Amino acid sequence: MISTDPSIWVMAFFTIAITSLAFRDNPLAKFAEHTFLAAQAGNLITMAWRNIRSIGLQPLMKGSMTMLIPLLFGVALYTRYSKRYIWVSRYPTAMMVGIGTGVTVRAFVEFQFIQQIIDTFKPLNSFNNIFFVATVVICLTYFIYSLTPKSPALEKPMSYVTRLGRYLMMIAFGASMANTVITRVGQYAGRIMFLLYDWLGLG
């Protein structure tokens, strides 16, 4: 049975309005787009304020004076709107960039390089392992730009290897693209399920 819940009708309206954009640009789709952006902005402000209150202001009220430092840095960010005091905002920005980079980099080498390189050294005792190691080596040859074979006899075979590396990467890009299609289908299918089951009551 079709839903009598007004909130379900509102959701159904916006789902259909946004879907209509796929067929042609129209005022309904634009209205839905702008409403979504406004709602997102409102949600963002609410969440940000809750964060400032719970992490900064509440501990400060309880006597944690060290919270004054990040709060002042936060306020200092707004000096970017003043031509005279814009230099003040560079300090909190520099601090955020520094901390963000430091936090990422401290685990980056171990995470992305060492562990991955270790995992590439596989025992060549199965087709999968041989194929994996061969693919890594062949794809890497594609990125060797500065070294070219000096012997003319090696030039042609090497060009075949780099070309094969390119094809193997294209297969990977194709698989990645197919996964993107599946993701989008899954995302939209959720809305179709909502329209059929929750709104029209057909499920």
Next chain:
Amino acid sequence: MASKQDGVWIKLQHIPREILYFLIIISMIVPLLRPMGLPITISPQTRSLFDSLNTLEPADVMLEFVDWSAGSMSFHQPGCIAVSFQAVKRGAKLVFLSTSTEGPLMYELMLEKFQSVFDEADYVYGEDYVYLGYVAGEETARAAIASDIRTAFSSDYYGTSLDEIPLMQRVHNYADYSMIISYTMGSPESFVRQFNTQYGVITHIHCGEMMTPTILPFWASGQITGLLNGGVGAAEMEVLVKRPGDAVKLTDVYSFSNILVFVFLIIGNIGFIMQRRKGE
């Protein structure tokens, strides 16, 4: 857009998008109204997540990062429900939290469907599960949660101080987390970096299919223990926990619509090859 003067091969490459979208929507509606229940094969990535969940004990604490948005709710929500169901079945304690702004809304929508499971298992808020809300900072926030959760949260989502919540009195840092799982459409690498690489915490990821090729090498190397691959992964988990739900219904949609996309790819390529041969 092909014009009236164009040949059939050019027209095949330029089928109007309205027709394509219409047919794709139809290919989604049909299997949802008439489910076929095509068999679902369990992938080793999902199996290892399920096996890992089965090692949970009642004293264990699992962190669940509710970081999906409305766009991926169709598969992240069923995935979270299936994983949480198995964790509750094992009696583990659950700490939900978000590092994306839509997280709190998504958690509340998920809870509407999951509250009955908590009630059936006699789970009490604050003792067996808790929701801490959203914290800004992305990777920096995740690093803070790993090293000391109180530097990121002073209270739960409803304003109760962490020290007044019985469950949180024994949860402080990575040493107290038995495992974590992140449900995200963004970049899941930061969770692995901050929890697994830094502290060796068992890390599971439920990402969108488009992120899977990027994240799969980290599962192969053992840096990620369990990996749910979007809607397909969520459906596999529903099958494993014997609670088929929304994700299982999605799999028929995937099959139908992917066949359609495949057919149009072939049609477009036939048009391209024939046009080149004829020199149009």
